[in-house]
Amino acid sequence: MLPNESIRRVLEAGLAKGADLAEVYLENKESLSLTLDEGRLEKATQGNDIGGGVRVFYGNNAAYAYTDDLTEASLIEAAGVAAAAGQNANNAQVCADLTKGESPVVSRVERPFEEMSTQEKAGILRQMDDVTRQRSPHIVSVQCGYTETRRRVWVYNSDGVWAEDDRSFLEFQGQVAAQKGEVRQSSGAGVGGQVGLEFFDDRDPVKMMPEAADTALLMLDARPAPAGEMPVVITNGWGGVLFHEACGHCMEADFITKGASAYTGLVCEKVGPDFLTAYDDGTIPGRRGTMRFDDEGAPTNRTVLIENGILKEYMWDLTEARRAGRESTGNGRRQSFRHMPMPRMTNTYIDAGPHDPEEIIGSVKKGLYAKRLGGGQVEIGRGDYVFTVTEGWLIEDGKLTAPVRGATLVGNGPETLRQIDMIGTDMSLDPGRGMCGKGQWARVSVGQPTVRVPKLTVGGTE
């Protein structure tokens, strides 16, 4: 982006008032999005977002300034603004030689987005629309979207860090509404990843649409979900969003170092059953949370969060790692150059367990099977969470007997994790549409096998 001599001068401007560390972050994001609604390609948007920021540390405190004008002069001005937040006459750091970092993670797009025309991309949306409408005359609304994003980042700091990453994301999503008389129900689906057009070699976004249509149609005739406590079996794959929200966020270091998380001080303690192991892995090829380096230039890792039920490690960014006097785990992420980094999950999942998934459902006398989950939310301090079940089934005598709609799951994350009594052998990652909000948006992946919680509160209307 800019020559290293320019970067060095910006870093030195950041250190000028006696800061301990200065960092430069540069970003170039290009994106294209298409929306097909009512069978028409209605919205087509393309754009470019370029900018950079300078962060300066005085001890544990950090100041940040950014600019959308990527010249050495503008960055030096930003460095001056950030440096002015502190003053330490006794400290005179110099910028170390910038050394280009190596990462074992390969992020290479085989076929760039440009190799397919916008018309062809729109054509896929038209096919998605067609198959959905053909599913039933009760389908009253179909909306399909395509987004491609290429985000290139450059991170440098005065300790000599020089990291570059080039991340390409492709995603398709669809929303369906069905109607019968006065009853309306909706459903959605999505698929994608960190990938170029080779995505189409083994995946087909058109295929997910009939299933999404079927969920909306099924829910038209579904009865209202029951309310109260009962055993709940949660689906594999996207079901891992529950672990992500209810437990993962409580293991992010910013809440840990403050003492504000339910998991503070519990490393080496038992937090789940013996057969539960969970990871945050920023190195899995092609996943949404994968990075060669995080947004602070640290290489990503496969971090063991929980091993055989014992809490092993939290997720750290540079700020919290400095505070704790340790290394980052490569979890420092930011939405854009307009944001300061914070500890975030990457690809987070519960590993396969010992139980046959069919036996898990078969073991429940009366309960709920959460086949499709929507979004959820957690209150990190206590770990209280809530989730929407977009497709739920009653389990009676070990069998799925009737679809139910409008179910919600509530509970306490750490408590639910302790209670899990069955984990399936069928671990899978989600289809690639996860977006996590924590004041800033970040693409993530989640995953898990089929999981049983013996007693969970279900919020329904019956």
Add this chain to the structure above:
Amino acid sequence: MDYLEFAQDVVSRAVERGVEAEAYVNVGQNTSVNVDRGEVEKLSQAGSKGLGVRVVRDGSMGYAYTSDFGTESVEKTIEAAVTLAEVADGDAHRTLPAPRPIPEDDLEVYDQAIVDLPIGRKVEMARRIEKAALRFDERVVLTNRCTLLSQYGTVAVANSKGIAGSYDKSFIGGFVMAMAADENDRSVAFGFDFGSRLADFKPTAVGKDAARKAVGMLGGRPVPTQRASVVYSPMAATSVLGALSRALGADAMQRNRSFLEGKIGETVAADMVTVLDNGRLPGGIATRPFDDEGVPTAATRLIDEGVLQTALHDHYTATRDGTASSTGNANRRSHATMPALDASNFYFQPGQETPEEVIGGVDQGLYVESVMNTASINPVSGDYSISAKGFWIENGELSHPVNEVTIALPLQELLRNVKAVGNDLTFVPMMGALGSPTIRVDGVMIGGLTAEAQ
């Protein structure tokens, strides 16, 4: 730089390519201060700018954006928008709006005092938020994310039909999470306040509010599963309004994505329910002279004493409707997104009773102070099931704190079951600018303990 002139210049350059064109320019300065135990933990300040270009040719629309205002970049952006319009499908209702007179009332959306506020004062305000939380009660053990935000800037919109306008805006806000703990329990709560005027912003109240809620919830427990009356605090009641505002959008109605589709002129709510959208509310968070496609904002009565009157419109939905006119509700999240229909200051009209009187009218029920997962409320089906925290109401008074319960009732029934409306209209700017007084709804399903588990 005169941003309106720049927007007009972009339009005239685009028009040369035989399209209708619109330019949207947003330029601003942002500061964010984060304090922890009195120290400035994170501080961020910068200016940013953006241009969005929308072109329409024969009803086909294309959109492109950039943050680089240089001639070459602008040309590239126009070119991209024109090219995308060639890919898009035509729709006869897709045009750009013509100018309408914009009333010159003072909307109080710009306060020079916010612009002039030195960084030192911002830091001091953030510290006051934190201090107020920590001093409220000895059980408040820590704060997290104690943040002061301030922004100011300019918006300019111009199009080839002759729309040309710009305005300045300012914003100040703060929030904090307080954690309370005693020997048996811990609880967290958020406090926040946002506004367009410095004089209205009360940092101390932000901290106190978070602390009061966190301490109050200590020892919370679920209650048995049952159908009961629920009294919503203003903040909790806005959970209903977010989904309701989407269901009331003409866009959702025209595309069969609203549970209120086809119900205009019908009774959809209890007669004490009146719902308004007012883009000209003085000092409101979502207040502005014209919307993000240049149409003057307005006050719109959507539900009047229980009867559905009209939907929210932007220029496209109004054109498509044929008889409606835009209510000035075109909105963009940033220059990078094309305008989409959204509510402005959207609220339940307050009634006569004090909040205490509303609670006092309930023998046994749940007072809901805060809710989670409001994004799950479905404007298509009306399905509504969210988690809630608050207090059990016993003989018209708040008794023990309640947590880990759900509240559920389809929105169709919820609107009809409103039994009391308070006089304490409060805006909650965290999810747009939704406002509500305390309201009571009967027959809500509370999901909690099963009978055996008690």
